[in-house]
Amino acid sequence: MDTVLLLTILIVVCALAFDFINGFHDTANAIATSVSTRALKPRVAILLAATMNFAGALTFTGVAKTISKDIVDPFTLENGSLVILAALLSAIIWNLVTWYFGIPSSSSHALIGSIAGAAISAAGFGILNYTGFIKIMEALLISPVIAIVGGFIVMNILRAVLKNRNLFKANKRIRYLQILTAAIQSFTHGTNDAQKAMGIITMALIAADLQTGDDIQMWVRIAAATSMGIGTSIGGYKIIKTVGGKIMKIRPIHGAAADLNSAAIIFGATLLHLPVSTTHVISSSIMGVGSAQRVKGVKWGTAKKIVITWVITMPISALVAAVLYQLLALFS
Structure with missing residues (x-):
């Protein structure tokens, strides 16, 4: 079999594996609040998330096109197949390590950092599409700030609306609302995160001269959506435990507020064709x-660990991808 074709097949397999891991790694964030407040049983929540993720992944392609061309230009990238393979392996390794330790890190940061690191290792810093790369970085950095502010505002609005209501009865009713917010959250996750693997596969097809444009083929969309759906169905209980209870003690009203806020931000980014970290957005919303409820009620020690992981994810992923590219190039 032709080497380039073999590498392309291997990239497709790894990209779908990345989406599968992303399913049980990141999607846990989308249902963490509804599970922790017992609005949904874990199995039901995971089934709901898998279904809505699949639907969301098939609906949009704008983020996939951004990933496929705005970090590096796949039409000019030499040894493109090796670059993409190294990037995927690096992102998968980081996701598995952070999942094992129950740390809600960013799959988006891992993947984007890995693509940049492998490309720089192959062709130097000049290979980066700085206009597109800076745009992506801005979205990744600004979205958590917007999520914190938005979560604070949404929570205060809900508190004002429910000011004269019986809190116990209100929380009981809000649990039903959480079923809807968990579904919306999972759908928006699919519209953004599943597209990253689609973009990677499209990059590989272009690099192998198997595709001449940046359109996302239907089989790529279906394969990525299915892979993420299956990954979601397995669930990420370690991440659910961290997001759902170790940042703050979550009541139904908190979960609904965080879900509505983060879903709006993620879907807004999807409409703007910008990849954002669902992990960052959801954790920041919480x-x-x-903070709106009680600043001291937030377990800032856990929040600090999450923020540190956010900061180190991209440089470590870039470094690992750069080393992997050199190893792959050596053996190839």
């Missing part, structure tokens, strides 16, 4: 909601 911090914002907790």
